[in-house]
Amino acid sequence: IGEHGKNPESGLEIYSMKIDCKVTSRFAHNMVISRVVNRANESKEAFFEIELPKTAFITNFSMTLDGVTYVGAVKEKEVAQQQYQKAVSRGQTAGLVKASGRKMEKFKVSVNIGPTKKVTFELTYEELLKRHLGKYEIQIRVKPKQLVKHFQIDVHIFEPQGIAFLDFDAKFLPNNLTSIVKKTLTATRGHVSFKPTLEQQRKCPDCDETVLDGDFIIKYDVNRDLSAGTVQIVNGYFVHHFAPANLTRIPKNVIFVIDHSGSMSGTKMRQTNEALLKILDDMNTKDYFAIIIFDDTSETWKNSIFQATPNNVAEAKVFVRTISARGGTDINAPMLKAVRLLDKSHQDKLLPERSVSMIILLTDGDPNSGESNPTKIQENVKSAINGRYNVYCLGFGYDVKYSFLEKMSLDNDGVARRIYEDSDAPLQLQGFYDEVANPLLLDIELHYPENAISELTQANFRQYYDGSEIVVAGKISDDDLKSLIAEVFAQTANENLTLKAEVQVSEVENITQQQLYIFGDFTERLWAYLTIQQLLEKRVSAETNEKKNLTDRILELSLKYSFVTPLTSMVVTKPEENKNDSFVADKPSEDEKVPIQQRQYSYPGHAYSKRPSFTYVDSD
């Protein structure tokens, strides 16, 4: 690699790479632009490889070759699949997006560039940042393959609610280089910029290796208080963010249902015990807990539920240390046992009147003992719980049938989470527990004027946990609406709470005019993103007829807003020698048993003018 980052051996030079992220009201619009020139005397294959968050939807991809831009089109997956099949039949590999580790997906395309020619790759993706343990995170994975003459990351954040703090984390940077990251923060705007020179990118003065290899993470939070939150209105769509502060936590009753079957033996069992010990230590003394362990049989620690007093916690820890792995996996019986235990404890008035009851299941495998039909187990658990308790399922490792756990959680107002087999597994378990550790509100209902709005996203929530955020969006159907009233009804630990926000449509639109410099239609796109995400979740536990309707609606929105979702694919067509060659992108499914190391995907190199290329992006 020469002075300007040119690699004389490959002949390819990335002379510019720009990552531009614009966030307005938590909705992030990201563009990655990379420019490559072939300085060799022959055609070369240039790869464009980007990792993006799994929660993001790709919205656009384009390549500009010889001054001609080839733009991606989002199509129904089946349509794209036909092209995919054609490509496969030609002996090519397709599928451009692959899961990469825990949080990221890898998008990869390649194209042949003629001698002295240039190519510009441009990828756009969008994402609604989720508040997690009191902050939003923008994760940008930085990994250029060579030194880049013009490398730049620019993150602009605009939060009308006010930015409480803005930090960045770039562990790959040596200490002496962290100062090149520039951060500016005003009341409502934040800007983080990273623009290392070629010299600053070098690992050592005379070598060509780059230090740019790692995650560039931006963390921030907005100002919040105990109010109905903030409502933004732009171009006829509104979004309401609600995350009240200064509330007292509500006690919770947790039944830990822990798999200690034979497959858990070794590291997984040790890590589970370690995490449980820490979780027990962190329990609030007002909480109640019980532990059920299962293999092909199940056992409840001391056959009851206990308040998390120091004595009870100490005794439970002694028990946890004795849990060892053995036997098969019967998930049905311990789950039903957990429900019965909660039922009885409520009936006997052992638990606080206003409290959250939840079951946290941790398992590493499919049920293979007792009732082993996953559908039957899901039905049994749903019917026993009957909407009263939350179920959170933690799938440990890669042998779990994640879709089974996901449906069981979603059926019972919970979520499923994959716990990756790694040295930090105990931290992952604790991290999940921390998310649900502090319920602040129960039965939250957000109301808006019925006749004035339509297409509302989910507006009723069983709980609100400290550190998270409730987001509701909708369309204003009354063109003459002067003010929008949002009312929140909820229960706190002791009282009934009502919060009200009234926003003047004209005033809010005036304020949002200021943010048009970011992107004007963000509220509508945010609404579409949120609607699709929620419909996808709903689809997991829907019956056949409803599933069909949900699928149609997701597809309609994905196509309309050009989102690469599990139901759509993006096809980039590149005319070549009078043929239409396509690239297609898909989104990988969480249920794919993807090892932590990303699968290696190779796209065979081919002569520039002879073989058609085909690429493909989409999302599961």
Added chain:
Amino acid sequence: PHFVISINDHSDAICFNIDGKPGAILNLVTDPYTDFVVNGELIGEKKIEINKKINTYFGKFGIVNNKMDVKVEVSTKTITVFHGEDKIVFPWSATASLTKESFSISIIKERNLTLTMGDDATFVIVLHRVWKNHPLHRDFLGFYTLDSHRFSSMTHGLLGQFYHEISAEIYNIHPGLDEGKSDATMIVKGHKLRVTRGYQKDYRFDPKRGTNVPCWFVHYNGKGFIDGSPTDYVVSSLF
């Protein structure tokens, strides 16, 4: 702060000022029978000039109902509700309400809050917002008693002592020392006092301009009208 007390079956009103030092906490209501207390903390202007009279206002109220295990602290910034060990903090920027059986608090953003404690008491606290760059004035609060009929006859405090109707006789109305203002003689609580006709404002319905309440002004910190002297009402803490 200014105090306005209705008399003679709401047909007239008496008003007086209490001058205190910024930081002092005054007891407004104490009912030992219902275990109910309201205290108010005084604030001064942003700048205090030497040898000039210090104007004080209420900057914070503490309301305690021990029977309900409820305490409410209202400042010009936030409203904090303590219920047992629980604590909830509302900003003045939000419209909100909190209810629990017979206790309720209802906030109208940037304007006022209404506090109802069972059948015993209903109060309104009005927020007076002042331009934040004003060189002298700062935000302050007003306290209004809407309903106190269930308080016991032992209720006391700068306001509480008037919760049970008092009668005052006003006569000898004549031109006063201040031009354009009438003076009169008032007989109340066995004292004969010189009072001056004036008016004070009720800001409950019009927080900006207020509505005029004509009243007879009692000079010298309500001397003779209130029991004892203002220093008798100074307490050590808001709760």
